[in-house]
Amino acid sequence: MVTLCKPAVSVPEYVITMEETLDLARSRHAGHPQLPLALRLIANTGVNQRHLVRPIEETLEHPGFQERNEVYEAEAKARVPAVVKEALANAGLAPADIDMIVYVSCTGFMMPSLTAWMINTMGFPSHTRQMPIAQLGCAAGGAAVNRAHDFCTAYPDANVLIVACEFCSLCYQPTDLGVGSLLSNGLFGDAVASAVVRGRGGTGIALERNDSHLVPDTEDWIAYSVRATGFHFLLDKRVPGTMEPLAPALRTLAGRHGWDAGDLDFYIIHAGGPRILDDLSHYLEVPPESFRFSRSTLTEYGNIASAVVLDAVRRLFDEGGLREGARGILAGFGPGITAEMCLGRWTTGDTAPAPSLDTRRIVGYTPHPTPVRTVA
Template sequence: MTTNGRPAQPHHSRPGTQPVHAADAPHTRPVLCEPAVEVPEHVITIEESLDLAARLHHGHEDIELALRLIKNTGVRKRHLVQSIEATLDHPGLEERNVVYVREAKRRVPPAVTAALANAGVCAREIDAIIFVSCTGFTMPALTAWMINTMGFRTDTRQMPIAQMGCAGGASAINRAHDFCLAHPGANALIVACEFCSLCYQPDDLTVGNLLSNGLFGDAVAAAVVRGDGHGRGMRLESNATRLIPDTEEWISYALKPTGFHFLLDRRVPHTMQDLAPALVQVSAEHGWDATELDFYVIHAGGPRILDDLSRHLNVKPAIFERSRDTLTDYGNIASAVVLDTLRRTAENGLLPEGAHGLLAGFGPGITAEIALGTWTNG
């Protein structure tokens, strides 16, 4: 891949709609450093998922449709925080949340330690922790536990994000960007902790829920945004949010005695026809052409999103290869997807200094969280 070498053009947009921009000097722009991702040791393959669905829901009138949809996800395997047997058992919301807290405290530290090392900073150099999760709940947020046990300063800002769903990872990146602009030279740590398997509902037999049982996986991802402009990763230049009006019920949770029940409207797969123009608009406001960028870090909620985005942006499907790799290897890991895709982009090692790129996460609302930046090899 080669960069087009285009300098960003002056920003022009409507009053009140301006994306956030850093100072003109490149070294002052915050850098989203290479993320670290930890996945649990328990694995379920696509073959096991299909076999389980067929056996557990034999006789369901829509089982053939559900099996076909699961096959079409392109997911080869997923990682789970518990064994398949324990995942299939539902002991109740309280016990599920006990497992969530226990596994988070077990699995967050290794991801955070690796992310800090990737960024070349230590815990005491972090000024804000943005903790993202939509698959469990604690109060106080787990940021308090991290500060008390992992060496962070007691004046570290805490920013939990709990209701952005799959858009939460990109939202955290944008809020970290905003924080670093407001506090020049500061560092923000992002943690995305998603144990989607703990939302498994054995008695929910809707097609959307049956599909989600074969699509979502578990992971913890972490990354540091360095406000001093140092580090290897994506130098953040602009960010924006776009919401499709009157779609808040398309992706949602129904909170019931058994916990979170995932609701997915059949219109969701078609949202790229509205979100792709938003990516084009936000890029144009920054003086870039969204159809001619060097790299894309896109939330892979499913293959249809990537296929449609490729068509609407008129870019080759191969440009989304890293997003497809995340989906194939881990499934939809919710807010952690964009961080894992960025990790794969960094590890690929093909991007030259200054390559232009776009990062986008999509979630409930329907909301798109969008970031623009250039690649830096440190």
């Protein structure tokens, strides 16, 4: 039984409130012809506050793509380890028990990936698989869970660590003045999240089925334009209406599993904005309260990209979990337009520590033979 255990989530110490965001928009874009529309859209996001990896004064400056990316790398290395250690403790595992690390992020670039640095510095075995995912945006949180599910299904003794590191504020572009860009400036926040998917044992969501769905001809609805100044986020005005084509994909996935997507016990949904959740409530015919975990993430942290679904799962745990066997769906949405979806049941399975490396099978690993030396 493949189980998504309790995630760990950390947000940076610098905070900007909704009122401060609106005041900044008014002062910096006083002559913008569509400022009233942008202010109204930002206010309607329901985001009370967001956390930033740098003080707002530094965030509003643009020292160049190189320096921005250097900040991304330094902050990732400073903030990821504590979150990973908490996630491992939540799952009752140690670094030596991990067979693959899935690292997702769309707000900075490193090669080698941060996974290599983690293996070298945090005690993960040198044979740990690395799966960095950089171009699925907000959908990557769901994709990480699904790829971990796939791996643990193929290798039932395996354990997978997921890390989502998103510093959206480092993508702020002061010269992007379209309404979509102004809205994004008031919507996205920074966070680091991590969770373990165990191949055996663990308390959490026992993953049963996953799927992906791409809405045709929507590649330009959510995109990056990569320029000398870095990543420029492009958000089409049609994006808020994406639940009309995506809700049927959720129903199809559930139906293939013999479930009704409108009659489940929990919903972990990427909170790109309030309309996403409102429309999904309408199309699936479920009460708005069903999306309370996602709404809480949006209200307290803003849209934290790939980390949203992990934070929403954490909130489910913090509420006390669910009865054994309670059914639910997890879904992340992002560029493409892409949906990464999975179904699972709540389980309070055994959380006994995994076998030590000298007794458990290391999935797919063949030790390199030790050279035999001969003495002439």
